[in-house]
Amino acid sequence: MTDTIVVAVDGPAGSGKSSVSKAAAGRLGWAYLDTGAAYRALSWYVVERGIDATDAAAVIDALPDFDYRIGTDPASYHVFVGDHDVTEAIRTPEVTSVVSAIARVPEVRTFLTELFRDIIRGTDRDGIVVEGRDITTVVCPDAPVRILLTADEAVRMARRSAELADHSAAHVGEALRRRDAADARVVDFMNAADGVTTVDSTDLDFDQTVHAVIQVVQKAAHV
Ligand SMILES: Nc1ncnc2c1ncn2[C@@H]1O[C@H](COP(=O)(O)OP(=O)(O)OP(=O)(O)O)[C@@H](O)[C@H]1O
Ligand SMILES: Nc1ccn([C@@H]2O[C@H](COP(=O)(O)O)[C@@H](O)[C@H]2O)c(=O)n1
Numbered sequence: 001m002t003d004t005i006v007v008a009v010d011g012p013a014g015s016g017k018s019s020v021s022k023a024a025a026g027r028l029g030w031a032y033l034d035t036g037a038a039y040r041a042l043s044w045y046v047v048e049r050g051i052d053a054t055d056a057a058a059v060i061d062a063l064p065d066f067d068y069r070i071g072t073d074p075a076s077y078h079v080f081v082g083d084h085d086v087t088e089a090i091r092t093p094e095v096t097s098v099v100s101a102i103a104r105v106p107e108v109r110t111f112l113t114e115l116f117r118d119i120i121r122g123t124d125r126d127g128i129v130v131e132g133r134d135i136t137t138v139v140c141p142d143a144p145v146r147i148l149l150t151a152d153e154a155v156r157m158a159r160r161s162a163e164l165a166d167h168s169a170a171h172v173g174e175a176l177r178r179r180d181a182a183d184a185r186v187v188d189f190m191n192a193a194d195g196v197t198t199v200d201s202t203d204l205d206f207d208q209t210v211h212a213v214i215q216v217v218q219k220a221a222h223v
Contacts, residue, residue, distance in 0.1 A: 005030075005127035005221045006120060008135040009213070010189045011149035013176045014156030016201055016209055017131040020149060022074045023210045025129040028217065031072035033119055035132035035139065036099075037079045038112050040090035041068055043099045045081050053098035056105045063111050072123060093167075096175070100182035103133075109186075113139050127221070134187040136196045145220040147213060148192040151201045153177065 007024075011017045018034055025032035043053065045066055051058045069080040079087045089095065102108055116139050120128055130139065136146040157173035164172050184190060192198045197216050201209040217223065
């Protein structure tokens with residue numbers, strides 16, 4: 001790794017990892033890496049190619065041709081697979097519903113972990129905020145700043161429902177709960193590992209949460 005300061009952020013679905021990490025990176029003038037986007041983009045690619053997402057061998061076969069790119073400028077967030085800008089497409093319920101099946105394949109996790117480390121090594125900014133589920137424990141366990149960003153499940157469900165106003169709150173909540181349950185069988189992002197600082201945003205608004213994350217960064221990395 002370079003001298004880049006890595007801020008590792010993990011947490012359950014809807015805890016604010018993407019939005020809060022992106023805002024914190026922007027305010028620090030640092031880079032931002034959304035690792036969930038890669039799992040989502042691979043899911044999009046698998047669906048596009050008509051591959052059964054639960055067929056691990058077929059998913060593994062697809063990895064060598066998976067041409068993935070993501071920007072790390074928090075002010076300009078884009079995700080590409082080949083020539084396709086999939087920034088919006090990877091957020092659809094169809095993609096979200098298969099991503100946990102893809103993410104539980106060990107070969108997929110190894111492949112994407114190496115890709116994330118390459119991207120982090122290539123950062124030319126002073127720091128990078130990297131968010132996902134296994135960043136504090138697997139991808140960057142030695143990061144100088146490691147945060148578990150969490151919030152009560154009911155609060156996370158309400159925040160996600162507010163984003164998806166045309167879907168029923170009950171359906172959105174159930175999908176979030178199901179995805180967390182499936183993902184938690186693969187990595188533990190509900191409990192802070194040793195040395196990881198918990199930021200609980202249940203009673204914080206968005207700006208207060210970004211501020212709380214930046215305070216952890218400033219204290220741990222002396223910036
Ligand atoms: N502290 C907060 N107060 C109010 N709303 C918040 C707060 N933190 C995040 N949000 C909002 O909650 C929603 C979910 O946040 P976000 O998409 O960043 O979560 P996430 O952890 O990345 O979710 P996922 O893992 O499902 O992608 C967004 O609309 C975001 O603006
Ligand atoms: N480090 C990570 C990041 C994500 N995943 C899987 O991707 C899904 C989508 O992630 P979002 O953060 O965009 O919601 C998530 O549900 C996990 O299945 C992962 O395994 N590890």
